[in-house]
Amino acid sequence: MVASLLDQFLSCFGKELEQLELDLYELRRFEEAGFEKNEVPWMGQMATSLHSIANQLMACPCGCRAFAFTDQRLSQGGLHSLLIRLEGCARCGQNVYVRHRYIHPDELALLNGMLPGLPWGCHIRMVLCALGQLASPIQSTWVGSLVLQHLAKPRLVDHAVDPQQKLSEWMAKLLQHRDQVFGIPTKPNSKAFQIMVNNQSFVQPNMSQSTPKPSAKPGLVTVDLAESGAKGSGVAKASKSRTMTSNQIEPHDMIIPADADNSIAPPTATASFLSGFPLHGPETHTHT
Numbered sequence: 001m002v003a004s005l006l007d008q009f010l011s012c013f014g015k016e017l018e019q020l021e022l023d024l025y026e027l028r029r030f031e032e033a034g035f036e037k038n039e040v041p042w043m044g045q046m047a048t049s050l051h052s053i054a055n056q057l058m059a060c061p062c063g064c065r066a067f068a069f070t071d072q073r074l075s076q077g078g079l080h081s082l083l084i085r086l087e088g089c090a091r092c093g094q095n096v097y098v099r100h101r102y103i104h105p106d107e108l109a110l111l112n113g114m115l116p117g118l119p120w121g122c123h124i125r126m127v128l129c130a131l132g133q134l135a136s137p138i139q140s141t142w143v144g145s146l147v148l149q150h151l152a153k154p155r156l157v158d159h160a161v162d163p164q165q166k167l168s169e170w171m172a173k174l175l176q177h178r179d180q181v182f183g184i185p186t187k188p189n190s191k192a193f194q195i196m197v198n199n200q201s202f203v204q205p206n207m208s209q210s211t212p213k214p215s216a217k218p219g220l221v222t223v224d225l226a227e228s229g230a231k232g233s234g235v236a237k238a239s240k241s242r243t244m245t246s247n248q249i250e251p252h253d254m255i256i257p258a259d260a261d262n263s264i265a266p267p268t269a270t271a272s273f274l275s276g277f278p279l280h281g282p283e284t285h286t287h288t
């Protein structure tokens with residue numbers, strides 16, 4: 001689960017937040033669809049990420065789609081994203097929305113088993129397109145190691161590979177990079193997972209019952225925004241601090257969305273790694 005890897009989500013600010021925060025149009029559409037269905041669950045498995053997790057209501061920044069998803073498609077398939085709740089509200093007339101942002105590339109990379117902290121560049125939503133459809137390195141390591149193990153038997157390769165060992169090495173490297181980007185976690189779930197990786201013993205203890213719930217801080221700041229109706233406008237400003245804050249998400253059950261039309265299924269992610277070992281085979285999805 002997410003809390004096994006992170007003590008808190010990143011505190012975004014500046015240009016990153018301007019790109020990641022939902023504008024009033026997006027807030028209204030996600031409120032209609034249900035924010036909770038699209039929030040990253042703290043005490044559960046992150047939903048499958050999609051190529052379109054941050055651009056279903058706009059043209060895809062990678063250039064593969066020139067328009068937002070149609071209302072017909074959205075009404076049939078729903079919205080499927082990975083949202084993080086922010087402090088404060090955004091107001092449009094009589095409507096008040098809880099501020100949200102899309103998942104940050106460092107968060108999505110880590111939860112998909114990829115190293116966080118890479119130089120993502122300045123087009124954050126386009127980075128999310130790529131991360132949303134990558135094959136998880138965890139799964140790639142496992143599958144690739146098994147292939148090499150089989151090839152070693154008839155001596156088609158000159159060295160033996162231990163898939164369990166390779167997986168452990170990747171997980172250890174993943175957590176080292178996690179520490180560099182997010183800081184060393186100190187809460188029970190994340191410490192338990194670190195111990196599990198250190199010991200190369202992939203049996204997840206049931207920590208969820210003993211872990212205090214992350215506290216939400218609703219409504220501390222209210223941001224009034226004038227709805228312009230144009231996509232990409234009206235982005236609420238946030239705090240300037242890059243320091244970590246306590247998690248602002250209320251934990252809720254794991255949510256796995258039904259696959260949208262043309263959606264690609266990413267990889268079995270790190271969170272899946274926690275829920276069962278060895279990893280399941282790749283899921284079959286279509287591209288979004």
Ligand SMILES: [Zn+2]
Binds near residue numbers: 051060061064
């Ligand atoms: Zn695209």
